[in-house]
Amino acid sequence: xxxxxxxxxxxxxxxxxxxxxxxxxxxxxxxxxxxxxxxxxxxxxxxxxxxxxxxxxxxxxxxxxxxxxxxxxxxxxx
Numbered sequence: 040x041x042x043x044x045x046x047x048x049x050x051x052x053x054x055x056x057x058x059x060x061x062x063x064x065x066x067x068x069x070x071x072x073x074x075x076x077x078x079x080x081x082x083x084x085x086x087x088x089x090x091x092x093x094x095x096x097x098x099x100x101x102x103x104x105x106x107x108x109x110x111x112x113x114x115x116x117x
Contacts, residue, residue: 040066040067040117041067041115041116041117042067042068042069042115042116042117043062043065043067043068043069043113043114043115043116044068044069044070044071044113044114044115044116045058045062045068045069045070045071045111045112045113046071046072046073046102046106046111046112046113046114047070047071047072047073047110047111048072048073048106048107048110048111049072049073049074051072051110051111052072054110054111055070055071055072055111058070058111073106102114
């Protein structure tokens with residue numbers, strides 16, 4: 040059975056409530072508000088420090104782009 044997760048932008052709680060109502064009878068569909076906080080590593084690194092995580096193993100780009108553009112992102116899983 041396929042599962043669907045709607046991640047709604049944290050500044051759009053009304054949209055989250057609307058999607059939750061629309062899909063309340065559907066099995067495998069969940070709606071959550073984005074709980075991520077801003078990136079903790081935004082500050083400048085100390086002089087001479089190397090960034091061990093230069094290439095991130097996980098990427099937020101697709102979800103982040105959808106949240107900005109549509110105010111929600113849809114993640115699917117099996």
